[in-house]
Amino acid sequence: MRTPPILPPPPNLVFNESLSNNQRLRENDNGADALHLQERALFDGIKPWILYKKYRKKGRDLRCVLEGTKTTSTPWTDYGALETWGWQLTQDEEDSDYSHVQEQCTGVDLGDLSAGTSIIWDHLETTEHTTNGKQVPYYATNAEYINVFFPAAGVIMANVNYGPSYKTSQGLGSLDPWPKDAPLPKIKQWSDIVALTWLHLTAATTTGGSHQPQNLRWLFRRIIRNDDTQNVIGYVCKQKKVGQARPKGSTGPPWQAPVWPGLVVRPTESDGGSEGDFFNALLATPNANGVVWLLAQHREQLGWKTVKSIRVWSDLPSSVVYSPSMLLEIGDVVPAGE
Template identity: 30%
Template sequence: MLPLRNTHHTTAIMPSYNLRRANLVITILAGLLVIAISTITCAFHSTSLTTSIIARDATSQFDDADLYENSTSLPHLNAKPVWPPWSKSPYEIYYGKGCKLWMMLQEGTAPAAKYNAVDDLAEWGWKNSMDWSDATVKRVVGSIEAPLADQGVTLGGGINVNVQSDHSEPYGEENGGKPTKGKYYEVYNPAQGAIIAYRNYGPGYVVENNAAWGDAALPDLKNWSDVVFLTWLSLTVGNEAQRKGLKIVVRVNVMNEDTRDVIEEALRKEGVASGNAPVWPGHVFEPGKISGKGLKPFQAVLGTPNVGGIVWMLAQHIDELDKKTITGIRVWDKSGLDNQDAGVLPCIMVHIGPA
């Protein structure tokens, strides 16, 4: 009977042992499978985002500077991800965009610009109206005269020009030739290396939000970065030092809700409890600084509609502007309400230096 008991005992224990071992193997394999899927997914989305950025000229990214609509931006960058299944916050979405843009700027991998000749503006229906009077310049951007002076930029002396770039002229018949009434209004100061954007309604925004222009095709030359670069080029003809001397780009009275929301969260991550931009000299987001959850506020703000176009301009025109980098993104409230919730008027100053 003893052998029978041993046999019975063995047959009772071995299946249990084998089952535990099988479960362990399954657990290990499942873990490896999850890691593999995660790796493939990350690689897929990295490639997808990079491809989307490279394809930027085929659609309309950063088309509108102050009033920006997701419908006019790259669908691949704004669409909810298929994997992972959880949704991302606006901060995380723009952080992802900012990381890709930052990499593109640092590595010099931006696609070649399609438009490099000043005449391209007129060909695509853009008309630049210029006013060099100090009175006009101070009327449109005089509210930030003191902050500009702190950066060595003066509004007097006839060295600033107010340029109203209007998409107001007929253009190529193959595109319908109908102007969209889009507009990019900036003050340019080539002598001191500054561009100040104060009113921007890109063609994409106008067509999307005006029924009267609903049948108008968007011009191929429609992005803020292209129009502003070509205008800068026209103002620095024959003066290489000025053309390559861009130091700051300012966005006055930022109205875009996505940009404002991202700035608010980024400020909180860097210790500004209210999320409101401080009065001048404001708060500076610096490259490489990590705050909260391991995400970099600098990259998040860099990816927003009001800053991303500046990256494109620098990245696509290295030959004309030299290899540049962004050394900091300053945000401040110019409302004079000292960081109160009501009536905050955030402004952005992008600091540019040699790479």
């Protein structure tokens, strides 16, 4: 039977309940600071475990989406739909050289990362579309997806990605505050936009037979700032006894990922419960779950793919701002019985 983690005591056991409120405040001049530190210690101890359980459960469902025989499809198969729904394309004229990443990631066959295609999709145009016989405005959300594509190597590098939901919820859309009844563009998910871009780029180069959309092998999520993802990464690393405690004065969760080669987790990795618990939790995090939908909803074009492993690490462990990275290994699903 799995031994549950030891959690910090609840607040009523942390503080001295034998003292009145006034007495507690008079104990020293730094009572408020001490209280804040106690509350943070309590929160830091519980938060990663709670988030881990949440995403572990979601990950089990996502594994079924990836590996199940029942397909799920997206309505977005037309590259031209991006412009129709207000997305503006910026493509660097010069190749993006990520040879330094290739050199850093020793022991992994990434292929040639010296000539990537950097693509930026910005949602800057307000468009109108007919819904139930009425013209409905879809206001610009200022969403931004910045990714680098390496069709020959089979690699996608997701660098900076803030979708319409995030931008409008943070007051960063073209309207502030964002009206409650204002719809977001129908095509808005990172998975759809990246998939359409990948398919477009590979289709443009298949005349020579060198690049195929099914060649997708690796997907990077770099500069991860999402709080939930950071905490789940930290929890898994701590359970696997790798990484380090948060350096004094630094941002991020209480436990942080190690430097390269980091930690590799596969679908069979378990925390003592169901098979693949660590993997499931990482797969469901906000920075990884989009890959599930990219693969599952574009199976016809990409082939039946799954995530074979997830690697997490910290590029700059001494940096004040903690920004771990994630590398997802993509491979073919082997049907049962083969």
